[in-house]
Amino acid sequence: MSTVEPAAPDATTPAPAPAAAPSAVEVRETQREASRRDEIAPWLVALEALRRKGEPEWLAAQRDDATARFARLGFPTTRDEAWRQTSVAALARTRFDNATRGALDDALESMPAFRFGGAFAGREAVFVNGRFMPELSSLGKLARVRVRPLRQVLADDPDALCGLIGAAADDDKHPFLALNLAAFQDGAVVEVPERYTVHGPIHLLFISTGGAASHPRVLIGLNRNSQATVVESYVSPRGAHSFCNAATEVLLGDGAVLDHVRLQAESEKAYHVATTATRVSRSATYRSHALTLGAALSRHDLGVRLEGEGADVELHGLFVSDDAQLHDTHSKLDHVAPHGTSREVYKGVLGGRARGVKNGLIVVRPGAQKTDAQQQSRNLLLSREALVHATPQLLIHADDVKCKHGATTGQIEDAPLFYLRSRGLDEEAARALLVWAFAADVVSKLKVAPVRESVERFLRERLPAAGAVPGTRA
Amino acid sequence: MTMLEVRDLHANVQGREILKGLTLTVNPGEVHAIMGPNGSGKSTLAHVLAGRPGYEVTQGQVIYQGRDLLTLSPEERAREGVFLAFQYPIEVPGVSNVYFLKAAANAIRKHRGLPELDAMDFLALCKEKAALVELPEELTRRAVNEGFSGGEKKRNEIFQMAVLDPALAVLDETDSGLDIDALRIVASGVNKLRSPQRAMILVTHYQRLLDYIVPDFVHVLADGRIVTSGGKELAQELEAKGYAWLEKEPAPAASR
Ligand SMILES: Nc1ncnc2c1ncn2[C@@H]1O[C@H](COP(=O)(O)OP(=O)(O)OP(=O)(O)O)[C@@H](O)[C@H]1O
Ligand SMILES: [Mg+2]
Numbered sequence: 001m002s003t004v005e006p007a008a009p010d011a012t013t014p015a016p017a018p019a020a021a022p023s024a025v026e027v028r029e030t031q032r033e034a035s036r037r038d039e040i041a042p043w044l045v046a047l048e049a050l051r052r053k054g055e056p057e058w059l060a061a062q063r064d065d066a067t068a069r070f071a072r073l074g075f076p077t078t079r080d081e082a083w084r085q086t087s088v089a090a091l092a093r094t095r096f097d098n099a100t101r102g103a104l105d106d107a108l109e110s111m112p113a114f115r116f117g118g119a120f121a122g123r124e125a126v127f128v129n130g131r132f133m134p135e136l137s138s139l140g141k142l143a144r145v146r147v148r149p150l151r152q153v154l155a156d157d158p159d160a161l162c163g164l165i166g167a168a169a170d171d172d173k174h175p176f177l178a179l180n181l182a183a184f185q186d187g188a189v190v191e192v193p194e195r196y197t198v199h200g201p202i203h204l205l206f207i208s209t210g211g212a213a214s215h216p217r218v219l220i221g222l223n224r225n226s227q228a229t230v231v232e233s234y235v236s237p238r239g240a241h242s243f244c245n246a247a248t249e250v251l252l253g254d255g256a257v258l259d260h261v262r263l264q265a266e267s268e269k270a271y272h273v274a275t276t277a278t279r280v281s282r283s284a285t286y287r288s289h290a291l292t293l294g295a296a297l298s299r300h301d302l303g304v305r306l307e308g309e310g311a312d313v314e315l316h317g318l319f320v321s322d323d324a325q326l327h328d329t330h331s332k333l334d335h336v337a338p339h340g341t342s343r344e345v346y347k348g349v350l351g352g353r354a355r356g357v358k359n360g361l362i363v364v365r366p367g368a369q370k371t372d373a374q375q376q377s378r379n380l381l382l383s384r385e386a387l388v389h390a391t392p393q394l395l396i397h398a399d400d401v402k403c404k405h406g407a408t409t410g411q412i413e414d415a416p417l418f419y420l421r422s423r424g425l426d427e428e429a430a431r432a433l434l435v436w437a438f439a440a441d442v443v444s445k446l447k448v449a450p451v452r453e454s455v456e457r458f459l460r461e462r463l464p465a466a467g468a469v470p471g472t473r474a
Numbered sequence: 475m476t477m478l479e480v481r482d483l484h485a486n487v488q489g490r491e492i493l494k495g496l497t498l499t500v501n502p503g504e505v506h507a508i509m510g511p512n513g514s515g516k517s518t519l520a521h522v523l524a525g526r527p528g529y530e531v532t533q534g535q536v537i538y539q540g541r542d543l544l545t546l547s548p549e550e551r552a553r554e555g556v557f558l559a560f561q562y563p564i565e566v567p568g569v570s571n572v573y574f575l576k577a578a579a580n581a582i583r584k585h586r587g588l589p590e591l592d593a594m595d596f597l598a599l600c601k602e603k604a605a606l607v608e609l610p611e612e613l614t615r616r617a618v619n620e621g622f623s624g625g626e627k628k629r630n631e632i633f634q635m636a637v638l639d640p641a642l643a644v645l646d647e648t649d650s651g652l653d654i655d656a657l658r659i660v661a662s663g664v665n666k667l668r669s670p671q672r673a674m675i676l677v678t679h680y681q682r683l684l685d686y687i688v689p690d691f692v693h694v695l696a697d698g699r700i701v702t703s704g705g706k707e708l709a710q711e712l713e714a715k716g717y718a719w720l721e722k723e724p725a726p727a728a729s730r
Contacts, residue, residue: 419618422558423552437567439568
């Protein structure tokens, strides 16, 4: 990995004719534009190199559009409303190469830790730096569910995904999403047939290695009245300077039920940017559990459209940030159809000099009467230097709706702390127990035991006095 | 050895002096009742003894089993055998009662050089102690005090006391909020915990409790000082006459 030097002035470009002295504002704008172009230039070169011959035409056209959009938008800056608290300047200036063999070995060495003790054997697809690794995957237990590498689907049936890629994720204003579409090499396509219930969770494991950038793309489709649990986990070996820019699209047919777990536990030096975009049809249920534990900088855009009457959505989120980590989640619940229900609870635990951003938007469209939407963001600060920006927003265009939102940020309270200490727990242990308790309701909602246990293990290791924190089954 | 000796204790809460020269001596095996009007400083005394941060002692001494209690952290006091049953027990959502109590009991046992209890032994102990105050076992598994009724919270405090086996227990209005049946149950639990090695300080407004838990001494706390002390008859006198008559009497030698 290397940092791009600011480009030298291009000697072949004639200097602009001296005109009336530009205003300070104009000068600043010009400078910004120049630095933006410098920033994306190496990315555009890298995109060009990723171009593959023989892709279906529709995809090539989509990629061209996406590339143009990315070139036009550039990387967001803190002057963009949606990125006010999250600077990606350092990420934009970093040049990522292809993974070296050594980095891959690191990843393989870390594999056991990422594998949840083999809990998902037979239902697990593994990707390293965005590419499917058949020799690491095991997909033997899937019966009628199809879990296939995206690249293979494109090869086998070039038009199968036409109209599906980008069907949920709208990249008009999101440069990283455009970048993903322009750059993705592979990913997963999960398809569950009508009225079929998948027993046992499907695991999509994305491993990033040091110095590598990847743009994995996932498409999950649940046909009418089917049910499944899909776990996406994003990891990288300790110390890896990786960049993962993921995009997941979920399409739920009428009456379908998806439990969607997303675990981000990348290295403390990693950059992780991701979009999850879900469309929920009539009487379908979408439950998202997003656990954000790793990376130096992590941004997740989670958008859900409730398109069919009676759609039911739950978003459970937990981020645990320490040191200089920055965790940013922007969620959007878009109620389009009537009688939709959405419940969102996001919790953040921040220590050290961590920064957290939780932006939550609820939109109720004109036709979406009888919407019942509730959104809560609760944050616990463990140090004076930690900071969180929690911004709930409501945009309501229907009159017969119930909407509630709230955001709270606080420290560990004195009264319970004293209560626990007065029973003999030392201060550290009492604090650890209270942090544990704060996170407990989000963690306990995780029905996938290996993931829940790994989050509990993470919390136990992270909390200073692990002794006071309950075992997996107290 | 004396269990507790409080000498000329002055304490501030948020910069205001609440305890204004309180003196009290408690011996092992004794039960002392402290009564007094609202706001006189009873809970402040209880919290100072338990070591609540923010309660600032400006003058005086507290000697517990021959040691300076005031230099110890709340957890050290608990491990040394001081227990406070809170007037308003705190809810701790997400922390299971038994889990928390096991961590507490083992911290105390470790401090006393006893082996830690494993889950099985601890559950057996809980069962036995919960029966003492007729606390439904289901409540011991729930989050600490969360959604408990007022009476259940008070019972839970005595249940915790029974499990932690303190040398000095301070019960701050454990009787308030209890109906007569619950009061009888809790009092009988407390009586079973009386022993020659253990001392108790009962803070109460009502003679009622003292019909069930008969104290060795009764003290009246008013305006941050013990203004009068006596035997159990004093409680009856207070019940009949209220506190007003005390204000006219000079404070006994106990204060200052
Ligand atoms: N945390 C606190 N912050 C501010 N003032 C306090 C605090 N705790 C107690 N006080 C004040 O100290 C005084 C004594 O309060 P304390 O709770 O000790 O009284 P009490 O005798 O226990 O009364 P009650 O019979 O109502 O329980 C009161 O005036 C009260 O308002
Ligand atoms: Mg009181």
